[in-house]
Amino acid sequence: MDSKYNHKLYEQKITDLWEKNHISEPRDETQGQPVFSLVLPPPNANDPLHVGHAMYTIEDILVRFHRMRGDDTLWIPGADHAGIETQFVFEKKLQKQGQSRFQFDRETLYQKIWDYVQENTGVAREQLTRLGFSVDWSRFQYTLNPAIVKSVLHTFEHLQKEGLLYRDLQLVNYCTKCGTAFSDLEVKHQAAKTKLYYLKYGPFVLATTRPETKFGDTAVAVHPDDERYQHLIGQTIEVQGVNGPFRVRVIADDYVDREFGTGAVKITPLHDHNDYAVWQRHKDELPEPIQVIDYQGKMTTAAGRFAGMSVNAAREAVVAAMQELGLIDHIDDKYENQLSCCYRCGRTLEPLPKVQFFVRIKPLTKPIIKKLDAGEIKVFGAGYDKILRNWLTNLHDWNISRQIVWGIRMPMWYRVTPDSPIEVSFLTTESPKNAATQNYRIKELGDNKWLISGTLSQILPAYDLETIKAGLQTVDAPITVPYSLDIDNNQDHTHDIQETDTFDTWFSSSQWPFVTLQNTRPGDFERFYPTTVMETGYDILPFWVMRMLMMGQFETGKLPFANIYLHGLVRDSKGQKMSKSKGNVINPLEVAEKYGADSLRFALVVRSSAGQDKSIGEQDFKAARNLTNKLWNAARFVQLLSDEQKNTTGQEKTNEDFKTKINELVKQITNCLENYKPGLAADLLYDSFWHFFCDEAIENCKKGVLSPTLLRRGLLVYLKLWHPFIPFVTEQIWQEFGIINDDATILALAHWPNPSTL
RNA sequence: GGUCGCAUGGCUCAGUUGGUUAGAGCGUUCGAUUCACAUUCGAGAGGUCCUAGGUUCGAAUCCUAGUGCGACCACCA
Numbered sequence: 001m002d003s004k005y006n007h008k009l010y011e012q013k014i015t016d017l018w019e020k021n022h023i024s025e026p027r028d029e030t031q032g033q034p035v036f037s038l039v040l041p042p043p044n045a046n047d048p049l050h051v052g053h054a055m056y057t058i059e060d061i062l063v064r065f066h067r068m069r070g071d072d073t074l075w076i077p078g079a080d081h082a083g084i085e086t087q088f089v090f091e092k093k094l095q096k097q098g099q100s101r102f103q104f105d106r107e108t109l110y111q112k113i114w115d116y117v118q119e120n121t122g123v124a125r126e127q128l129t130r131l132g133f134s135v136d137w138s139r140f141q142y143t144l145n146p147a148i149v150k151s152v153l154h155t156f157e158h159l160q161k162e163g164l165l166y167r168d169l170q171l172v173n174y175c176t177k178c179g180t181a182f183s184d185l186e187v188k189h190q191a192a193k194t195k196l197y198y199l200k201y202g203p204f205v206l207a208t209t210r211p212e213t214k215f216g217d218t219a220v221a222v223h224p225d226d227e228r229y230q231h232l233i234g235q236t237i238e239v240q241g242v243n244g245p246f247r248v249r250v251i252a253d254d255y256v257d258r259e260f261g262t263g264a265v266k267i268t269p270l271h272d273h274n275d276y277a278v279w280q281r282h283k284d285e286l287p288e289p290i291q292v293i294d295y296q297g298k299m300t301t302a303a304g305r306f307a308g309m310s311v312n313a314a315r316e317a318v319v320a321a322m323q324e325l326g327l328i329d330h331i332d333d334k335y336e337n338q339l340s341c342c343y344r345c346g347r348t349l350e351p352l353p354k355v356q357f358f359v360r361i362k363p364l365t366k367p368i369i370k371k372l373d374a375g376e377i378k379v380f381g382a383g384y385d386k387i388l389r390n391w392l393t394n395l396h397d398w399n400i401s402r403q404i405v406w407g408i409r410m411p412m413w414y415r416v417t418p419d420s421p422i423e424v425s426f427l428t429t430e431s432p433k434n435a436a437t438q439n440y441r442i443k444e445l446g447d448n449k450w451l452i453s454g455t456l457s458q459i460l461p462a463y464d465l466e467t468i469k470a471g472l473q474t475v476d477a478p479i480t481v482p483y484s485l486d487i488d489n490n491q492d493h494t495h496d497i498q499e500t501d502t503f504d505t506w507f508s509s510s511q512w513p514f515v516t517l518q519n520t521r522p523g524d525f526e527r528f529y530p531t532t533v534m535e536t537g538y539d540i541l542p543f544w545v546m547r548m549l550m551m552g553q554f555e556t557g558k559l560p561f562a563n564i565y566l567h568g569l570v571r572d573s574k575g576q577k578m579s580k581s582k583g584n585v586i587n588p589l590e591v592a593e594k595y596g597a598d599s600l601r602f603a604l605v606v607r608s609s610a611g612q613d614k615s616i617g618e619q620d621f622k623a624a625r626n627l628t629n630k631l632w633n634a635a636r637f638v639q640l641l642s643d644e645q646k647n648t649t650g651q652e653k654t655n656e657d658f659k660t661k662i663n664e665l666v667k668q669i670t671n672c673l674e675n676y677k678p679g680l681a682a683d684l685l686y687d688s689f690w691h692f693f694c695d696e697a698i699e700n701c702k703k704g705v706l707s708p709t710l711l712r713r714g715l716l717v718y719l720k721l722w723h724p725f726i727p728f729v730t731e732q733i734w735q736e737f738g739i740i741n742d743d744a745t746i747l748a749l750a751h752w753p754n755p756s757t758l
Numbered sequence: 759g760g761u762c763g764c765a766u767g768g769c770u771c772a773g774u775u776g777g778u779u780a781g782a783g784c785g786u787u788c789g790a791u792u793c794a795c796a797u798u799c800g801a802g803a804g805g806u807c808c809u810a811g812g813u814u815c816g817a818a819u820c821c822u823a824g825u826g827c828g829a830c831c832a833c834c835a
Contacts, residue, residue, distance in 0.1 A: 003795070189832075196835085208835060221835095257834050265835050274833045338832080383762050387830070390761050394831075542830090573770065573784090607772045607782070611763080613829095615770050619784045626797045637794035672774065683772060683782070698794075 001639060001736055005632035007596030010732045015129060017731070023067070023748040024134040026074045026527075035073075036066035037528040038561070039513050040128075040135050041536045041544070042078035045142065046086050046120045049127045051570045051578065052537060054588040057601040058567055058608075058678050059535045060133045064724035065673045067134070068752040074528050076516050077135035079124060081117070081143045083407035083505035084180065088344060090116055090406070103445060105427045105471040106405050106500060113406045114144075127589060131597045132727045134748070139520040143508045149408050151515040152508045153487040155555045156411070160485060164360045164554075169479045171276045172399055174352040175342040176297030180403040181354055183504060184396055185542055188343045196335035197319060197328060198261070202237040202248075204229075205329045207261025209337060210271070211322065212315040214241065215303045216292040217248055219267040221278055224252035226263050242321040243304035251282045268292075270353050293350055311350070355479045356401040357410065357501075364550040365392045371559060377549070380676045381538055381566030381611025388564075391542045398547075400504045403474070407502030412483040414475070416456055416465055416497050421478050424497070425453035426463075427471035433462050456497075465497070475500045510547035513560035529556065533563040533676070538611055541566060565676050566611050570604065573617025591621055598726035599624035605725060606686060608679035627686065628729045631722065634694055635733040638712050641701075650707035654700055659758040661692060662714050667755040669721050682725050689718055710758070717753045 018024070043053055059075065067073040090113045091101055101109055125137065141148055159165045172181040197211050204220060220237070222229040232250045239246055248266075255278055256265055269279035269289035279289060292302045299314045301307045306314045322328050340349045369392050371377055372385065379385035401410070414422055428450055432442045440454030440462070451473070452459060459468065475497055477483065483499070484491075508515075513534070517525040530552070534545060545564060552560030571577055572584040579585065591600045602624040608614045665688050672681035693714065700706035716737075723730040727748065734747035744750040 001794090004797075005795095206835085210835080255833085255835095260834055267835095272833080272835075274835070277833075337835095382764085387762055390831075394761095538829090571770095575770070603783095607770090609772075612771090617770080617784090620770085622797075623783055626795090629797045630795065633795035633798090635794085640794065668774070675774085677774070680772070680774060684774075687782070694795085695799085702793085 001632070001636045003633070003636070005596075005629045005729055005732075007598065007628070007728060011130075011132075011597060011728050014728050014731045014735075015132070017735070017746065018134065018748055021746055021749070023746065024075065024136045025138060026072060026136070030070060030072040031527065033070055033072045035528060035532060036063070036071040037074040037531045038063070038076075038533050038535065039516055039531060040075060040077045040133075041540075042080040042141075042143065042509070042512065043124050043128075044082035044085055045079040045124075046082070046089060046117045048120075048123055049588055051586045051588050053128070054131060054600055054604055055537065055567045055570065056128070056133050057131070057604050058565065060601075060727075061605065061678045061681075061724040062533065062535070062673065062676070063134055064727060064748065065752065067748070068720065068723070068750060070751065072527070074139070074524075075133075075135045076139050076141065076520065077125070077128070077137060078141040078512070078516060079121070079143070080505065080509060081407060083402060083404055083502060084178065084344060085505075086117060087113060087404045087406035088178065101405075102451070102473070103427075103449075106473055110405045130589065130592060131600065134727075139516075139524070141516045141519060143505075143512075144408070145519070147519040148508070148515050150487070151518050152408060152503075152511055153411055155511055155515075155551065156503075156507075157485060157487050158555060159359060162363075162554075164363055165357060166360065167355060167357050167479065167483065169353055169355045170358075170399075171270065171273050171351040172354045172356055173340065173349045174295065174354065175345065175347055175349055176295060177345050177347045178342060178404075179295070181352075181356060181399060181401060182342070182349070183399045183506075186343045187349060188341045188346075189338045190341050192337055192339045193333075194335055194337040194339070196261070196332040196337075198330050198332070199266075199322065200240070200327045200329050201264070201266065202239040203232060204237075204264045205262050206264040206266055207332075208266055209335070210268070210315070212299070212303075212306070212311060212318045213268045213271045213292055214266060214318070215243070215299075215306075216268045216270055216290045217246075217266045218269055218279065218286050218289050219248050219282065220250050221253045221256050221265045221267050222250065222263060223256040223258045224254065226256075226258050228263065240325065240327060242318060242325065242327070249286060251278075251285065253278050253281065271351055273351050276351070291353060293352065295352060297350065354401075355477065356399050357412075359398040359400055361395050361397050361550075364554055365395055367553055368392055368546075368549045368559075371553075377559065377562055377564065379564045379566070381564070382609070384538055384541060384564075384566050384611050388541060388546060391546055395542075395546075398504075400507045401501040402504055403500075404502055405500070407505060408508060410499040410501050410503060411485060411487045411489065412499040413486055413491075413493055413496040414477045414481050414483055414499070416460075416495050418457065418460060420456035420460075420481070422456045422481055422497065423454070423474075423476035423478075424456060424459065424468060425451060425473045426468045427451055427473065428463065428467055430463065430467060465495075469497065472497075472500065506543055506547055509544055510551040511555065513548060514552055514556050529560075530558050531561045533565055534561045535565040535567065537569065538566040539569065563676065567608065568611060568613035571613050571615045573615055573619065575613075575615045586616070595621045595625040596628060596728065598628050598728050602627060602682060602726055605678050606682040610676065610679075627690070628726060630690060630694060631718075631726070631729055632733065634689075634698065635715060635719075635736065637698055638708075638715050639736070641708050641712075645701075645704075646708050648704045648708060650701075650710065651705045654705045655707050655710055658697055658700075658706055658710055658714060661688075662717055662758050663755045666717065666721065666753045666757060670752070670755075673724070678725075685718075685721055685725070689722070693718060713758060717757055719747060720750055720753050723747050723750075 063075045173187050174181045194209050198207050233252045236249045267275045269276045270291045290302045294300050299306045299309050440458040443451040513531050517529045599621050603620040669681050701711045719730045731747045
């Protein structure tokens, strides 16, 4: 053994040893033993690893511990297609090549992204292996594997049968830049200073932050008890507008806050969630609402001369026009507002009307809340049980439709008739005909390509359905058009057209624990479901963990896991969030290269605490590296004991004391790991190993008061205790020592010590 | 506005469920180099455990209030 531990010489060799011996696969002889199973939170299929992924260390520690204990252990790796994230990255790439997604039909674009993701496949596997994570690669699953997709769709059909799925026209959170709607969870609320405009509005002055939406006003609302406006309630008033006078009705609704602004609100149902709710309550006395902003974020023809302008430009133009007409009372430019922004691109989200599929949430959350209250779900992580409860109680129905191609396409079909109102857009090389008479829209893309859009009734006389389907980009079916579900795609759809929306990525992710086990190997589901624990970052508690609980319980009748361990975010040594712009990002693979995978693992875990963020920096990796070297040298000392030294017996008191201390340590570490406290376990082990074993015991052995045989046996116990945390160096030492008589030849498969080992 | 968390030596954090003189890593001061390891060893300095009450034989730990940070949620235009 060299006097220094050089990880570069051993890590690859050890990885090969483990692979050759299939340490990560469940063994037949453990069947029937207590189960310890979990799924690896699947990384995005196109992403290289970042430091957050290195937190899988916690899972590996638990897995290695339970495996050594002889539990029936399985850790399933996977990859997530990560719909919007991946498509967004790919579109950026297209942009760099001077292309855009609108130049491709749906199928071609999907194939391009598929190929792009394929290029990066294998990277994650290689990197995870590099860090020593003992997942069972033979059971790897990808969210877009046909079998997985089938399982996911099966759940979807089940939801439909139970009446938990509905299609509705609602105001959704729509990002005009990303070109898709999102669920409530993807909305980021950001404080911002906006202008609050006080508009002269017939007999009213009213306050609004969005004067550009006034073309969609269908009412003015006041509080029913507001004395100032009693005489106007129920009246239709005439209002001077920039496009000429118009008439709106004055309604009374409790929603209005008398104290805010002037106590009068303009109601623009299709561009504000509250206004939409008010409109629905007063539907009978109000006209049909008007859409003034389209899905590209441009003003519609309803805005008259402002049509085609972007929202922000229109706002300024409208205000300027109103000022000219003397219609602006005054402007408050210090107003603090909460803007709804796209979590992905940061743009302000537009509430826009859209027909989407929703999952009814209450029936799904109810049983989970009950189990949470009954203590059947254990959450490790500072206070996150309460946060989970809060989420479950306040959750709204889940919009699962996304207007992107990268994902699982919704298995909904619409019947095509000659007078169909379904809006479609498609690419074609067939030159447009009868455009003038048929009234569909044409955009020339060059290269003999055209983008055609309009309703099927407009387009069908010019193009047959096959052509439309071949170049299809989008399908928008009005709420009045019925749909049929065909999850196996085995019906005759000659006269149908399929929905182009895809599922929210989290819809498939939410089923991960059971769809994986249903498709790994026959018998796996029965053997390993429910899983033992879900370990992930607290930041995806609502997106993922909560939904897994709901969907798992719904589909399998059992919670997908009863234990939830939430780790904190990894921050830099000053406690700051890591970001590319700050330049303080840690690349786990660089650290592993420089200090060894063990060092990275140990530094991340030691003294970490569930739910609490962890600060980490160069000095921590160095300290961890020093530990691996210390362990190496302690082993070296034991190896190099002379024959004369080996024959000493030590003093009984020192020997007994040594045994007691080690046995006590085994008890402590076991207890910590059983109770999901890897951070504390690592700390205790470090302290005991360095300051007791090295500083005291080895010195005692040099003095001849501690038996060398005992010291050696003690070291073997430490190697086992250390192994889940720093598997490479411990395994290498184990190999240097050669076969241990009554134990395994591979440390990863050796037996966990018990408190009476010594 | 609602929910949750955090506050412990210069810095970053543990504190094994209330139990003797409160710990670690990094930093720092002094000393040590053939003897497993200088990626080391020995010795030391450094803490009103945020504040004020309370419960208890005993509180960093439990309760109440306050202060200061931070996170998440939220339909006041």
